[in-house]
Amino acid sequence: MIADCDRLSAFLDGELTYTEAKKIEHALAADPQLCAQFTQLAAADALARQEFAAMLE
Numbered sequence: 390m391i392a393d394c395d396r397l398s399a400f401l402d403g404e405l406t407y408t409e410a411k412k413i414e415h416a417l418a419a420d421p422q423l424c425a426q427f428t429q430l431a432a433a434d435a436l437a438r439q440e441f442a443a444m445l446e
Contacts, residue, residue: 397427401434 399405400413417424 394426394430397423397430398434401427401431 396405396409396413400410405413417427
């Protein structure tokens, strides 16, 4: 299974079906490069959320 950035983002946002999410979870467990990519995406997402929240204050 190849997970592209859009699929990882959808997984991060909880937008995938249970089955799709399980496939991503298994892919992340099996592929260190994919896991590193997901970790970077999650960090960028957290930073964006933090910055956006600061703008709303």
